[in-house]
Amino acid sequence: MDRPRIIVTAVVLALLGAIVPIVAMYHFSWVLAVQEEHDRLELFANRAIARADILLRDATGALREIDRFTGDRCSAGHIARMRQLTINTRSIEEMGYFENGLLKCTSWGSTEGSVAQTDPDFTTRDGVAVTARMQPEANRDHPLMALRYKDHNVLVDPVRFVDVIVDPGIQLALATNKGVLLGTLNGPDSARIGKIITGPGKGLDDGHLFATARGADWIAVASEPESQIVDSVRRQRLLLLPLGAFIAAFAIGLVVWLSRRRLSPLRELQIAVRKREFIVHYQPIVELRTGRCIGAEALVRWRRPDGSLVRPDLFIPLAEESGLIAAITDQVVAHVVLDLNRLLVANRSLHIAVNLSPADVETARILPVIEKALQHTGIRPRQIWLEATERGFVNIDSARSTLIRARELGHAVAIDDFGTGYSSLSHLEGLPLDALKIDKSFIDTIATNSATSSVTPHIIDMAKTLKLKIVAEGVETQAQADYLLERDVDYGQGWLFAKPMPAAEFIAYCRRMKPSA
Numbered sequence: 001m002d003r004p005r006i007i008v009t010a011v012v013l014a015l016l017g018a019i020v021p022i023v024a025m026y027h028f029s030w031v032l033a034v035q036e037e038h039d040r041l042e043l044f045a046n047r048a049i050a051r052a053d054i055l056l057r058d059a060t061g062a063l064r065e066i067d068r069f070t071g072d073r074c075s076a077g078h079i080a081r082m083r084q085l086t087i088n089t090r091s092i093e094e095m096g097y098f099e100n101g102l103l104k105c106t107s108w109g110s111t112e113g114s115v116a117q118t119d120p121d122f123t124t125r126d127g128v129a130v131t132a133r134m135q136p137e138a139n140r141d142h143p144l145m146a147l148r149y150k151d152h153n154v155l156v157d158p159v160r161f162v163d164v165i166v167d168p169g170i171q172l173a174l175a176t177n178k179g180v181l182l183g184t185l186n187g188p189d190s191a192r193i194g195k196i197i198t199g200p201g202k203g204l205d206d207g208h209l210f211a212t213a214r215g216a217d218w219i220a221v222a223s224e225p226e227s228q229i230v231d232s233v234r235r236q237r238l239l240l241l242p243l244g245a246f247i248a249a250f251a252i253g254l255v256v257w258l259s260r261r262r263l264s265p266l267r268e269l270q271i272a273v274r275k276r277e278f279i280v281h282y283q284p285i286v287e288l289r290t291g292r293c294i295g296a297e298a299l300v301r302w303r304r305p306d307g308s309l310v311r312p313d314l315f316i317p318l319a320e321e322s323g324l325i326a327a328i329t330d331q332v333v334a335h336v337v338l339d340l341n342r343l344l345v346a347n348r349s350l351h352i353a354v355n356l357s358p359a360d361v362e363t364a365r366i367l368p369v370i371e372k373a374l375q376h377t378g379i380r381p382r383q384i385w386l387e388a389t390e391r392g393f394v395n396i397d398s399a400r401s402t403l404i405r406a407r408e409l410g411h412a413v414a415i416d417d418f419g420t421g422y423s424s425l426s427h428l429e430g431l432p433l434d435a436l437k438i439d440k441s442f443i444d445t446i447a448t449n450s451a452t453s454s455v456t457p458h459i460i461d462m463a464k465t466l467k468l469k470i471v472a473e474g475v476e477t478q479a480q481a482d483y484l485l486e487r488d489v490d491y492g493q494g495w496l497f498a499k500p501m502p503a504a505e506f507i508a509y510c511r512r513m514k515p516s517a
Contacts, residue, residue, distance in 0.1 A: 440474025
């Protein structure tokens with residue numbers, strides 16, 4: 001897009017950015033207030049469903065329990081057991097036994113007359129037949145719910161199904177899935193409830209906000225007058241209008257910024273991965289005793305199209321957070337094979353260390369990638385070292401599995417930047433490691449009076465105890481190299497020997513240094 005068009009577009013977007021947020025805040029203040037109330041109403045409706053499920057479960061449990069009674073029906077023991085279950089089950093008002101379709105006895109004793117079973121409105125998944133509303137003989141003004149399982153039934157007061165604590169002004173109703181109203185709280189209009197049950201889950205009807213919840217056997221409706229959200233709207237507006245003004249200012253600034261920089265860091269990184277803009281530099285690793293180069297660490301670099309390099313500490317955290325690190329690691333492996341194939345085949349003592357992300361250590365995803373990359377190259381697996389930082393050992397069992405598999409494939413495994421993360425001696429003892437790399441922060445303390453200067457010899461001693469090869473990172477002075485050599489440290493890596501370099505320079509360096517045979 002040319003410069004004038006970008007400017008015109010930016011001006012239009014800036015105007016929209018100034019106007020739209022203010023207008024939108026007026027609308028959103030209402031939308032958010034309604035959404036907030038809908039969520040609150042839905043919460044109460046779900047509580048009613050949960051309450052109904054509990055009562056149904058308790059009543060069903062009592063019915064199944066009395067069905068297992070082995071004595072004679074309507075005997076003193078049978079009636080006593082029904083009475084006990086009625087008293088112990090809070091949701092039950094009465095329990096009865098039917099024989100040949102007629103009520104023979106209840107939890108209060110034998111019955112006289114002919115009370116017939118009622119036809120159920122529906123049957124639950126547990127096989128309980130439910131009659132939503134029936135008129136008991138004792139109190140015909142107060143209908144009850146009947147639940148029957150085989151020859152026994154229980155009577156439940158529907159009011160118990162909506163015995164839920166709600167905020168002032170909230171109305172609650174519970175109905176069957178077929179729309180039969182069971183119980184209400186705070187007097188909702190039954191006609192409105194009937195219409196709501198057949199409609200959408202949330203909305204506004206006849207000046208009332210409502211939300212429904214559906215269970216396996218019930219539908220609950222919670223509602224409140226629309227007038228109750230006036231204060232909520234006003235509160236939202238007081239909050240959102242200043243926010244709208246801020247967003248308008250931010251939008252204008254964002255348009256200006258985006259006109260100069262049209263891509264976010266993550267988007268740039270995604271494009272870089274897709275266009276394979278990553279290269280590898282190699283920092284030599286030398287044998288301290290002889291000074292010979294025995295390998296290198298592969299260090300990824302992001303080379304932009306303009307030729308500038310982005311430091312790893314500026315993009316690696318974003319790559320790990322976004323999951324792009326896997327694709328970057330794959331490109332590093334491909335570069336190592338492409339750059340150094342002939343060198344590694346010609347000098348079998350050389351190895352290249354590849355850094356693994358914590359995700360790769362945990363999942364072992366990278367191992368088949370490396371195995372495939374080495375096919376038909378002549379490079380031996382032992383020439384590819386795998387380095388994992390201590391952050392990769394948080395899930396110690398997964399890490400151990402990955403490292404065992406890596407060694408089975410022939411790779412050497414090293415713990416990188418040791419001393420800066422989560423590792424302990426017990427962790428190291430349980431991990432199949434070949435080498436330990438001492439972090440530069442500890443090497444920097446050599447021959448100083450810092451508080452951590454005494455840590456380095458302890459790390460060296462620990463590595464020797466575990467029979468691990470030792471690589472000292474960040475060696476920059478001859479005094480540091482001499483100190484490490486005196487303590488029989490195997491290898492060193494740092495600017496004293498060489499800085500990270502492109503593949504061609506590393507190959508020349510190796511030939512110049514005459515790598516060990």
